[in-house]
Amino acid sequence: MLQIIKSYLNFLWNSKNEHGVHSPFVFNLVTNCFYDEKKYPEYSILKNYRNSLLQNKNTIEVTDFGAGSRVFKSNTRAINQIARNAGISKKRAELLFRITNYFQPERILEIGTSLGLATSALSLGKIKSKITTIEGCPNTLHVAQKQFEEFGFKNITTINTEFSSYLINYQLSIINYQLIYFDGNHSKEATLNYFELLLPTVTNETVWIFDDIHWSPAMEVAWEVIKKHPKVTVTIDTFQWGLVFFRFEQPKEHFVIRV
Template sequence: MLFQIKSYLKFLWHSKNEHGVHSPFVFSLLTKCFYDKKPKPEYSILNNYRKSLLENKNFIDVTDFGAGSKVFKSTRRQISKIAQTAGISPKRAELLFRVTNYFKPKNVLEIGTSLGLASSSIALGSKESFLLSLEGCQNTQSVAENLFNKQFPDFNFEFVNSEFSKFLKDGLANSCDWNLIYFDGNHSKKATLEYFDLLLPTIDNDSVWVFDDIHWSSEMEEAWETIKKHPKVKVTIDTFQWGFVFFRHEQEKEHFIIRA
């Protein structure tokens, strides 16, 4: 916790808003997406999805997986408690909706479904998109899939129960270019960089990658620094909670620290 507090204070010291940005691409993203304060009808749908999970008092056996398919924790937890502690926050859910709505990606990959709170933001943000979401825990994934089938029966999505590294190493994610990837799985340096390398062949010029918890630990900050320096990465945006990565060939290599 002390590490995260220090990281956040450092972030606040260096961060800017749209007035400190001279890149037209990033300025447009901030003003038309990040800082869009207009109410959206989809926000109430996101809230209802969250409410249905928070009111679910059933218990499930939850298994978390580390890198290399190693099981490191298996516990019995209440669904409502998982939604309170492990899910994306309401503010972040709305931002992810706006990001997806802004870029309108054709194909979206999510690494780490959990209960589908972020998945619902992605699906509502671009209803024409195909969403493939990976989850290591079968019971958690089943809760999300059942709720999705009830609330979004007409959306084009597939939930897959698999250990992330195995799925990616088997090449099962290389069947298409992923226009948006949301990384919210294993928050370790080794796993994050492994996923990054395995998915690089799937990028196109307009791909958007979003990494969760880039300041979670010193290891995650090291992973973020490595990603920023990669020669194929052109623009990165640090919003403290998330790190945005863009591969646009026409852009100069720039890094932004933005309050969002």
């Protein structure tokens, strides 16, 4: 906890709003997306999705995975507690919706479905996109699948497998994901492994979103490695998320933005 507080104070000291941004690409993203105050009707659907989970007191066996397919830990938890403590926040779900709506990606990959709170924001951001979402725990994924069916999200394909196994075995180079949301194993080793495995899918229009980049000192190291990678041009630190772009026409630059 002390580490996160220290990181957040450092973030506040270095962060800017749109007035401190001189890149037209990032300025437009910040002003027209991050700071978009329009009340989208989709926000009500996101709220209803969240509330349906918060009202669900059923318990399920939750399994987390470590390296490979090794079970890291397993415990019984109430669905409403998972939604309250582990799910994406209301504010972040709305921002994820706006980012998806802003970039209009045709193909989306999500690493870590959980109960589908973030997935619902991705789906509503572009209802004609093709979303693949991967989850290691079959029980949380089953809850998410029921939610998707109930709310009529038809553009989502769910896969129950350990993340690295899928990324290693699938022919990723034949698919160009325009948006990837990384919300799975929040460790340095796993994050950098996913990063390297998915590099063959990038295009000039690709945007990657890494969750919890300041979760631990190791995750901050992983974020620094990603920022310095030669294929990466623009990165944006919003404290909770790190956004990564591969736009060849952009000079290499890092931004710290308050949202």
